[in-house]
Structures are given as structure tokens and as C-alpha cells.
Amino acid sequence: MIPERIKALVLPIAILAIFEIWARVVHLQSDSLAPPSAIAAALVEAFQDGSMLTATRDTLISAFAGLSIGGVVGLALGIALGIFHIFDRLMEVTIEAIRPIPSIALLPIALIALGFGYRMEITIVAFACVWPILILTRAAVGGIEPRLMEVSRALRLSPADRVRKIIIPAALPRIFLAFRLAAGIALIVAVTVEIAINPIGLGAAIMTAQQALRPDLMLAYLFWIGLIGYLLNTGLMVAQRHLFGRAALVGDSA
Template sequence: MLLAAFEWYARRAAALGSDALAPPSAAARAFVAAALDGSLWQATAFTLGTAALGLLLGAVLGIGGGIVLGLSRRAADLGLLSIEVLRPVPSVALIPLAMLMFGFGVRMELAIVAFATFWPMLILVQAAVRQVDPRLLEVSRVLGLSRRDRAFKIVLPAIVPRLFVALRLGVAVALVVAVTVEIAANPNGMGYAMMIAQQSFDPALMLAWLGWIGIVGYAINAAMQRLQRRVARRMGASP
């Protein structure tokens, strides 16, 4: 119903001489053309690859830091000021600095995505570790486990459900930031392709990219939900 209404409105606007909108049917044709010439898949692969690498880097650092801060009250107190000063900094505000350090391309976008995903991972993992049953940690001390073994054998298995919540948030942040960086500064990926379509006064192609980004985001979130349920079943949780 909404698509039909938008189709009618866009066609009416085009008949009145407006080139700011395109009907969904034109966007669908532009999508097919981009898929056939390969530009759709090339830009999608760049954005998803960079977002995945940035998320991986941010997750590794965030999970490691969150475990340390969650297990050590002293470390949490020492790092509190730095975290509260740096965490509110918008990731896109780092684009000029990242461009000076890395130039255009993968490394610049990777650094910004990693920065954006690091903070939610750090905060959520720290909170999850704080909620681990103290009796489990006491047993690990009685058994004489090292800090490394305590983290990998006790803490990580205990926080897996909450860890997936953090990962799902990180995936969404990574995709949004990657597309934003491409729109603002990086001449690669889906965000850049959408901006070029807008600058070329091609609203059909612009809407095609916008719709495709939404579909990709939905598919990634659905895949993470399915993976979370599968891991929960393996760990004995109810589906």
C-alpha cells in the first residue's frame, strides 16, 4: 500500500517537472542494472568487508578491555575518566584525523568503525562480567586458575548470551558508521555510490542504493539473531 502510494506520488511529481524523486518501479530497474553491471556487488563487498574488519578489531579490544575492567575494580576506577571523556566523541568527528593518518581507503574507514564499535562492546561486556555469579569466580580462585584461564574458562562462557547482545549492537553500529564514512569522505562502498547517484541527479539509483542498504542491514541482523538462538540451544538455553 505504501509503495503504491509512493509510486503514484513520485510519478505525479515527475509529471510536474520535479527530478528529486523517482517511483519505486524506476528504483527497481536501477537496482537490476547495478546488479547486472557488477557495481552493486563491488560496493557492497567493500562496505561489508571494511565494516566486518572494523567490528572485529573493535570487538577484540572491547571484549578484552571489558573483561579486564569487569574483573578488576581498580582498573575500572583508573580507566573511568578516560572512558567517559573519549566515549561521547562522535566517530565521524574523527574523519579529518583519520584522513591525515591513513589517507583515503580501507584503513581510514577501518579505524573509524573500530573506534565506534569499541565503546559499546567495552561497556556492555564490562557490565556483563560484573553480573557473573561471584561463586564461579570464587571457585576459580580455589582451583588456582590463572587470570587468563579464569577469563577464558569461567567468564567468557558465563557472558555468552549478553555478549551476543553486544555483538548485535556492534554489527548495526559498524554498518551505519561505514556507510556514513563513505558518504562523507571515502570514495568507495555503498555510501559513496549513493552519494554519487544523488550528485548525478539520478534519484532512481539513489533510492535503489538506499533500499539495498536497508535490506543488507536487515539480513545481517536476522543472521545474528539466528546465530544467537543456535548458540543458546547448544548451551542448553530454551529457544
């Protein structure tokens, strides 16, 4: 029996090898494809001249700043809506009207209001991150064992203490899941904004490489962006399992 781990590697390695050989045999000249060896060389080159690190830093700063702002707003609203059912019912139509607006549609508004740069990108990322966190936090708070809330009432905890000592700990595993999903969204939105319009970060770098007819560099950036996405997701998943153990699996169907 071949171990699963090795089976997983067979396909990517086979594709890379076939592609490398094919590119060499036909002496590939293309604006959109490059042999894997050239991509690897371009990746090393971009790391050596520092452009890769600058671009990565810009993208990650925007993504995480947006995630933090959107996360705080989403968390606060989600907890408030989860605790006060009246508030939840009153806000329902407003939230359902704003939520389906695709985050990227706000790009032109953010562009004329804030101009190019970090602020515009962070605003859009924050908008995109509010919703998953709000919805999942609201569900998590709403799903807290009612007896815990009774205990908090019996102990006459102040509202602040109730949130801090009962609600957040009880809902934390699902809130963390929300943050994990939102982190993925933050990265996607950040890169998308950069590709569409904002001249900073990895998205802009990959567009520049395409316009400079450097397929090797373009695909190197593509690989790097994919790797960051994978590492972010895997890292957060490991953290989730580590921090919460079995509780982490609650409601995780994605």
C-alpha cells in the same frame, strides 16, 4: 481475522502502489523521487553491471574489519576492567572522557593521518565499536555469579584459564548481544564515513547517484542499504536466539 504477517505488508505495499500510480499519472520528473518500478529496474541494472556488488563488498569489508578490531580491543579491555576493579576505577575518568567523542569527529584526523581508503574507514569503525562492547562486556563480567569466581579460585585456575573456562562462557550471551549492537553501529558508521568523504563502498555510490541526478539509482541504493541493515540485524538476532535460547534475552531491552 487477518493474520499479523499480512497486516504488516499492507502499509508498504499500499504506499508503493499509490506512489507508482501517482508518478505515472503526473509523469513525474524529479531529481529526488522515482517511481518504484524505475527503482527496481535500477537495482537490477546495478546488480548486472557489478557496481552494486563491488560497493557492497567494500562497505562490508570495512564494517567487519572495523568490528573485529574494535571488538577485540573492547572485549579485552572490558574483561580486564570487569575482573580488576582497581583498574576499572583508575580508568574511569579516561574512558568517560574519550567515549563521548562522536566517532565521526575523528574523520578529519583519520583523513590526514591515513588518507582515503579502507584503513581510515576501518579505524573509525573500530573506534565506534570499542565502546558498546567494552561497556557491555564490563557489565557482563562484573555480573558473573561470584560463586563461579570462587570455584575458579578453589580450582587454582591460571588467569588465562579463568578467562577461557569461566568468564567468557558465563558472560557470552551478553557479549554476543554487545556484538550484535556493535555490528549495527559498524554498518552505520561505515556508510556514514563513505557518504561524508570516503570514495568507496555503498555510501559513495549513493552520493554519486545523487550527483549524477539519477534518483532511481539513488533510491535503489537506499533500499539496498536498508535491506542489508535489516538482514544483518535479523540474522544476528536469530543467531542469538538459536545459540543462547532464553539466556539471550538477559539484559536485551534495545
